[in-house]
Amino acid sequence: MSTTQSERLRGLLEPLVSAKNLDLEEVELSRAGRRRVLRIVVDSDDGVDLDECAELSRTISTTLDETDAMGEDEYQLEVTSPGAERPLTEHRHYVRAVGRLARFQLPEGELVARILAVDDEGLDVEVPGVKGRKPTARRLEFAQIAKARVELEFSRKDKKEEEA
Template sequence: MAMDEVVDRVSALAENLLTPQGMELVDIEYKREGRHMVLRLFVDRDGGITLDDCALVSRELSEILDVEDFISENYTLEVSSPGLNRPLKKESDYERYRGRLVKVKTFELVADEAGNPRKTFLGDLGGLVDGVVILNLREGQIARIPFDKIAKANLEFEF
C-alpha cells in the first residue's frame, strides 16, 4: 500500500477515535526514518493536550490498527502534541488563530501590498477571506496570500 493511502486510512480511523473525545488530528506523517517506518500523529484540543491524552490515543489507535492490519511494513506509532509552533493545515485554522503571529511560506513568489515579492511572510493573522489568507506583516504592510499557494504555515511563539 502506498504511503499516501496509509495516511488517508489512518487519518479516517484517527478522526473517528479523536472527535468523540474532543480532540482533533492536526497532522499525520508516515515516513522512513533510518531503516524504520514511523507513523506519527499530532493531536490537539482546545486548552492543549496532555501526555495522558497522547498515551490513550496511542493505545486505542494501536489496537484499531492491529485489527485493521493494512500496514504491511513494521512501523513505530508516535502520538504527540503539535507544540508551540503548531502547523496551520485546514482553512478553519486560519480563522481559529486570527490575531496570532504566524509564519507562512509559499510555493512561489507572492507580492505583498507594497509590491515586494517573497516566499516567506511573518505577521499577525487577519483570517481567511474567499480563499485568501490575510496577514498584517511585521513591517507594517498587508499580504494577501491565496490559500492554495501556501506550502507551510505555523504559529510562531512570541517571547
C-alpha cells in the first residue's frame, strides 16, 4: 500500500476507532488474488472482543462506502485484534503485557522473561529459573530491545481468574 493511501486510510479510520475507545494499531492493504484485503488491527487496555470488532467493522464499512478511500475495486474488510502473540512496539503494548511472558531480541541474543513493571525508560522482567533454579530479576532499557513479542502460555491464569 502506498504511503499516501496508508496515511489517508489511517487519517480516516483513526477517529472512528478512537470513538469506540480503541487504539488503531495497524492498517494493512494487501492483495489476495484479484481482490484486495484491508486489515485493520485494533486494541485497548482491556483487549477487544468479537462484538466490538463486528460493530467497528460495520462503522468502518459504512464510512469507506461513503468515501472514495478504497476506490472502485472490490475489497474485503477485516477488523481484528493483535492476537495472542502480539508484537510489542509501543510503550502502551508493554504496559498491556505486564504479567505476560515475552520473547525479547537483545544485542546479546534472545531472552524469554515475564514483564513485571514498565516505566518511561524500560521494564523490569523476571527471567524464569532453569533446572530448579529460582527466577532472577533483570532490568531492560527500551534502547536495548530490537524486537519483542508476547509468548503464548497455555497454563497462564487469565487476569479475571486472578482477580476472582
